[in-house]
Amino acid sequence: MRATTASPALFASLADDVVASGSETIAVSVPATGEPHHDLPRSSADDVRDAVSRARLAQLAWARAGFAHRRRVLLRAHDLILERGDLLLDLAQIESGKTRGQALEELYQAASVTRFNALEAPRVLKGRHVRAGVPVATATRVRYRPKGVAGVITPWNYALSLAAMDVVPALAAGCGVVQKADDHGAVTILALRRAFIEAGVPEALWAVVTGSPDEVGEALTDEVDYICFTGSTATGRKIAEKAGRRLVGCSLELGGKNAMLVLDDVDPEQAAADAAYACFSAMGQLCVSIERIYVDRRVAEPFTRALVERLSSAKIGTGLEFDADYGSLASAAQLERITGHLDEAVAKGATVLVGGKPRPDAGAWCFEPTVLTDVTPDMLAYADETFGAVASLYVVDGDAEAIVAANHSEYGLNASVLTRSPKRAQRIADALAAGSVNINEGYRGSFGSVAAPMGGVKASGLGRRNGREGLLRFVDPVTVSRATGLLQLPRTGAEFRVLSGPFILLARVLRALRIS
Secondary structure, three states: OOOOOOOOHHHHHOOOOOOOOOOEEEEOOOOOOOOOOEEEOOOOHHHHHHHHHHHHHHHHHHHHHHHHHHHHHHHHHHHHHHHOHHHHHHHHHHOOOOOOOHHHHHHHHHHHHHHEEEEEEEHHHHOOOEEOOOOEEEEEEEEEOOOOEEEEEOOOOHHHHHHHHHHHHHHOOOOOEEEOOOOOHHHHHHHHHHHHHOOOOOOOHHHHHOHHHHHHHHHHHHHHHHHEOOHHHHHHHHHHHHHHHHHEEEEEOOOOEEEEOOOOOHHHHHHHHHHHHHHHHHHHHHOOOEEEEEEEEEHHHHHHHHHHHHHHHEOOOOOOOOOOOOOOOOOOOHHHHHHHHHHHHHHOEEEEEEEEOOOOOOOOOOOOOOEOOOOOOOOHHHHHOOOOOOEEEEEEEOOOHHHHHHHHOOEEEEEEEEEEOOHHHHHHHHOOOOEEEEEOOOOHHOOOOOOOOOOOOOOOOEEOOOOHHHHHHHHHEEEEEEEOOOOOOOOOHHHHHHHHHHHHHHHHHHHHHOOO
């Protein structure tokens, strides 16, 4: 492994930015060795409440500073992200175990999200005049008011990009943020935050806490004005229930059992390359990665052969260079989870086409990319989200069968269609029940489109991040209407009698002019 500027002293310095008043710490192990690597301060519920109170005060001034000021700060933060790219890549790799190429996707995403929100927030949220109920008599304008303090709960798997997708639009909209970082992604998030602080974001405006979800996560969702959560569907349901009781909004990106449809007109070699990356980027520990492959019978044999060959020859490693195709699972718990799904499936009759074994020679929690066939509904790998290193392959007869099979899931986050026919691809994309569909790609087209909304349907979540929708979730629209004094609205029965005819005429004129 090459030398890195992510020294123990830097880890300790960044950890000092966690809001924590006590002396308790959390020992964090990393995928390269499986051994404890650094300590994090452990936050308490009182620390969360203190962070929210401080963020509320900072938010008032931040909102008053206006769009132009926030734009300058965020664009400076964008530049600092790029200037510190090597360090951020190192931290993302050290904490998560992903390859440098897959960490680079995160860096690009974080920079893109920051630039997009800096430039788009003034356009999307500046307010607008709308047609008044009674033209001439009244004038109506809609403005947007920041919600206040957003709570952001970010997982370990894509800490850099997912933090940016939720935190940056909140800042651009004029909100404060208190973020619960997972222990295995906290230092990456803290390094990202430091770039924003140095760019001009007030320290109290974006606070980071760590610790137990039961204590810290609960306290956060009790205090904030809006909640962003990325994680499991089970936890997302609990957060949605709490948000509902408190009558605050939430956006939830939850689980997925994402399907790829390989149609009969593909180039098998190219399709296999696309599938291998789509399934095992970050070793499958990505909410939008593919876990189910439905391949048309007419190309099943050459596609399967090409996929097995490609994965069998892939290089697995945890170094900080661009030389590994696949990295590591993120933790011992992840290794236990995927081996549990794999062992149960094999015991019930599934066949391992490729992979299926740990690779301790490459890293403590490395595992071979694994593809199963003969997977049946009584197996966990059939319908439950595995979230790591295991995908299932099914042979289907025709497009209709593939669509029905892909949609036969409680989840609906992402889907992929591989075909040479744009028309056919679009027709199938329109039939898939998913929040995003990628054509001739696994997930990167939609995941990287920061101007487009991202989220799921069914049990895959509520709300959207990115795009206009990602900004609008952090504001409340306020309608301001005023009487112009040019025409007096009726108040008495006699006045209504006189104006009833003109009102009906006005409605008909608006209809004729097609004015909504």
